[in-house]
Amino acid sequence: MENTYVVYDDSKECVIIDPGCYERSEQLALHNFITQNGLQVKHLLNTHCHIDHVLGNAYVMHQYGVPLEIHEIEKTQLKAVESYAPSYGFTQYQPSEASVWLQEEDVIRFGSTELRVMFTPGHAAGHVVFVCDAAGFVINGDVLFQGSIGRTDLPGGDFDTLIQSIQQKMFLLPDETVVYCGHGPSTTIGYEKRTNPFCALSR
Structure with a gap:
């Protein structure tokens, strides 16, 4: 129920974002996709570190030799x-540690692609999103959903901060920007600005 993203271009270099793969079958699905497409993993990125977004970190780090x-x-x-x-049923969880710290306006480069880091706290205190200005999309984790927003009742969450992140950062992206969400279907910035019941700028 969590969306893992593999972003790649014609160079065949790629990044993996928020690997939620826990079961062996899920790990194999990710591995097979990368193998069948001849991809080379260059970066492992987390938008934030809630359990559902980090379950596969250790697997990816070990399998592809990339830092978190x-x-x-x-x-x-x-x-x-x-x-x-373990209390969520993930008794075989393998912990991971990060060694690279992302900051606002950092640029993740692979192949001919650039992803710009934007700091968007509120759902989680250190939440970031990854904006591809050239291709017009953002990998947005749990900030914004189609018709909804990320929950703010978990540790590090704050409703007012989340709304500020959406309205003062996410909504500055072009309306046609495709928003790839951590859960559920994609949407666009323009659609959410007009219709989202939590954070729309106009009704």
Whole structure:
């Protein structure tokens, strides 16, 4: 129920964002996609470190020899997953540690693609999104959903901060920007600006 993204271009270099793969079958699905498309993994990125977005971090790090990249504020959240994973039924969870810290306006480069890091707290204290200005999309984790927003009742969440992140950062992107969400279907910035019941700028 969590969306893992593999972003790649004609160079065949790619990044993996928010690997939620826990079961072996899920890991194989990711591996087979990368193998069948002849991709070379260059970066492992987390938008934030809630359990459903980090379950596959250790697998990807081991399988492809890449470091984990997160916002430093999320370091505590990532560490906490190990203690509460069994209570969610993830008794075989393999912990991971980040070694690269993402900051606002960092640029992730692979092949001929650039992803711009934008700091968007509210759902999680250290949440970031990855904007591809050239191709007109954003990998947005759990900030904005089709007709909804990320929950703010988890540790590090704050409703007012989330709305500010959406209206003062996400909504500055062009209306046609495609928003790829951490859960559920994609949407566009323009559609959510007009219709989202939580954060629309006009009705």
